[in-house]
Amino acid sequence: MTPYVEAVDITKHYDGVHALERVSVAAHLGQVTTIVGVNGAGKTTLLKILAGLDMPSAGRILIQGRESSQDELRAHCTMVFQRSVMFGTNVYNNVAYGLRTRGIPSEELSSRVESALVLVNLDGFEKRHARKLSSGEQQRVAIARALALERDVLMVDEATANLDPANAMIIERAIEDSARSRAVLLSTHNLHQARRLSDRVIHLYRGQVVEEGESPRFFAKPQDERTKLFINGELQF
Amino acid sequence: MDLITEGILRAIDLILTGDPEVLSITALSLFVSLVGTLLACLWGIPISAALALRTFHGKRILKGLFNALIGVPTVALGLYLYLLFSRAGPLGYFQLLYTPYAIMIGQAVLVTPIVVSFAASALESVDPDLRMLARTLGASEFQTYGVVIKEAFWGVVLAVIAAFNRAFAELGIAMMLGGNIRNLTRVLTTAIALETARGEIALTIALSFILLGIVMSLSIAINLARKPAP
Numbered sequence: 001m002t003p004y005v006e007a008v009d010i011t012k013h014y015d016g017v018h019a020l021e022r023v024s025v026a027a028h029l030g031q032v033t034t035i036v037g038v039n040g041a042g043k044t045t046l047l048k049i050l051a052g053l054d055m056p057s058a059g060r061i062l063i064q065g066r067e068s069s070q071d072e073l074r075a076h077c078t079m080v081f082q083r084s085v086m087f088g089t090n091v092y093n094n095v096a097y098g099l100r101t102r103g104i105p106s107e108e109l110s111s112r113v114e115s116a117l118v119l120v121n122l123d124g125f126e127k128r129h130a131r132k133l134s135s136g137e138q139q140r141v142a143i144a145r146a147l148a149l150e151r152d153v154l155m156v157d158e159a160t161a162n163l164d165p166a167n168a169m170i171i172e173r174a175i176e177d178s179a180r181s182r183a184v185l186l187s188t189h190n191l192h193q194a195r196r197l198s199d200r201v202i203h204l205y206r207g208q209v210v211e212e213g214e215s216p217r218f219f220a221k222p223q224d225e226r227t228k229l230f231i232n233g234e235l236q237f
Numbered sequence: 238m239d240l241i242t243e244g245i246l247r248a249i250d251l252i253l254t255g256d257p258e259v260l261s262i263t264a265l266s267l268f269v270s271l272v273g274t275l276l277a278c279l280w281g282i283p284i285s286a287a288l289a290l291r292t293f294h295g296k297r298i299l300k301g302l303f304n305a306l307i308g309v310p311t312v313a314l315g316l317y318l319y320l321l322f323s324r325a326g327p328l329g330y331f332q333l334l335y336t337p338y339a340i341m342i343g344q345a346v347l348v349t350p351i352v353v354s355f356a357a358s359a360l361e362s363v364d365p366d367l368r369m370l371a372r373t374l375g376a377s378e379f380q381t382y383g384v385v386i387k388e389a390f391w392g393v394v395l396a397v398i399a400a401f402n403r404a405f406a407e408l409g410i411a412m413m414l415g416g417n418i419r420n421l422t423r424v425l426t427t428a429i430a431l432e433t434a435r436g437e438i439a440l441t442i443a444l445s446f447i448l449l450g451i452v453m454s455l456s457i458a459i460n461l462a463r464k465p466a467p
Binding site for chain 1 (some may be wrong): 364366367369370371372373374375376377380384387388
C-alpha cells in the first residue's frame with residue numbers, strides 16, 4: 001500500500017550541524033507512526049520538513065506517491081508544536097483561525113469548532129482567553145485547532161511533554177480518535193506513550209533512522225543495540 | 238513672578254474664550270503634523286515589517302542606520318531640506334518652500350526613523366512561532382504578516398504616536414521650511430519662539446499649554462486604551 005506521506009532520503013544541514021542524514025520515513029492513513037529518540041535526535045526538524053514548514057537540504061517528500069512542494073505539504077498536513085502557541089484572542093477564534101483562512105462558511109465553521117473542542121473536553125471554553133488557560137488546556141486547544149482543519153496528516157511534536165496525566169490522557173485519546181481517518185505522525189521520547197499509541201515506531205538517533213518496525217515487535221525484540229539501550233533507558237547522548 | 242501669574246491667567250482666558258489666532262495656529266499644527274506622520278507611516282510601516290520579518294543582506298546595517306537617524310538634529314535636516322526646496326535646489330521647481338507642504342514633507346522625513354525603529358521593535362517582539370503556527374494552519378506568507386501586525390498592534394500605535402509627538406513638538410524644520418508666516422505656516426512651536434522673543438508671555442504660555450496638553454493627553458490616552466497582555 002502506498003504511504004500517504006513519505007520522506008525519502010531527507011538530509012538537513014544548518015550552521016555546520018548535520019540535523020538529519022538520509023532519513024526515510026512513511027506514514028499511512030489510519031495509523032499512528034511514532035518517531036522516538038532522545039532530545040536533539042532530529043525529531044522536530046523531521047516533522048517540520050514533513051509539514052512543509054522547513055526546507056530539507058536534500059531529499060524528497062511524497063504525498064500519495066507524488067513529489068510535493070512545501071505549499072502542497074501544508075495543504076495536506078498540519079502540525080501541533082511542543083510548546084503551545086496561542087493567538088492573542090479567545091479559544092473559539094484560535095480554533096477557527098485555520099478554517100477562516102480557508103474561507104469555510106460560518107455555519108460549518110461553528111460546527112467544526114464545537115466538534116473539535118468536544119474532542120478535547122473543552123466545550124464551554126469558547127469565550128475564554130486562550131493565553132489565560134493552563135499549559136495543559138492550551139495544548140488541548142492546539143490539538144483542537146489542528147483537528148478542526150480535518151487535514152489528512154496530523155503531526156504532533158512532543159505534545160504531552162511536561163503535562164499532567166489528566167491532560168496527557170485527553171490529548172492521547174484525541175490523537176487515537178483522529179488516527180482512524182488520518183495519518184498521524186507523533187514524536188516523543190516517552191516510550192510508554194509510544195507503546196500505547198503507535199502502530200509503527202521509528203527510532204531516530206543523531207539524525208539517522210537506526211531502527212523501525214511494528215510497535216509490538218519494536219518494543220519486544222529491538223534489533224539495533226542503540227534501540228535496546230534507548231528502550232532500557234541507558235542510551236547516552 | 239507677577240508676569241508669569243498674569244501670563245497663566247491670560248493664557249487660560251485665551252484658551253477658554255477660543256481666541257481665533259490660538260485656534261488657527263493649533264489647527265494648522267495638528268493638520269501639518271498629522272499629515273507628516275501619516276506620510277511617514279505610509280512608507281515607514283512597510284519598511285519596519287520588512288526589517289522585522291524578512292531576511293536580507295544589509296538588514297542589520299539598515300536597522301542601525303534608522304536607529305541612528307532618530308537623533309538627527311532637526312536644524313541640520315531642516316538645512317538640507319531647505320537647500321533641496323530652495324529656488325535653486327533640485328526640487329525648487331515645485332515652489333514648496335514656505336508652504337505647509339514643505340513642513341509636512343520635512344516632518345515626514347524627520348519622523349520616519351521613529352516609525353521604522355519603534356514599529357520594527359514591536360513586530361520583532363512578537364513570538365516568532367506564531368508565524369509558523371499560522372503557516373501550518375493554512376495561512377499564506379502575506380496572511381502571517383497580518384497575524385504579527387495584529388499581535389504588535391499597540392506597539393505599532395505607540396510608534397505612530399511617538400512619531401506624531403515628535404513632529405508636533407519640533408521647531409527647526411517648521412521654522413526653516415515654513416518660515417513662520419502668519420495664517421499660512423505659523424504652527425505652535427514657531428509661534429511660541431516668535432511670541433517669546435516679542436515678550437507676549439500670555440500668548441506663549443497659552444500656546445505651550447496647548448502643545449503640552451495635546452502631547453501628554455495622546456500618550457496618556459494610548460496607555461489607558463492599551464490592554465495589558467495576558
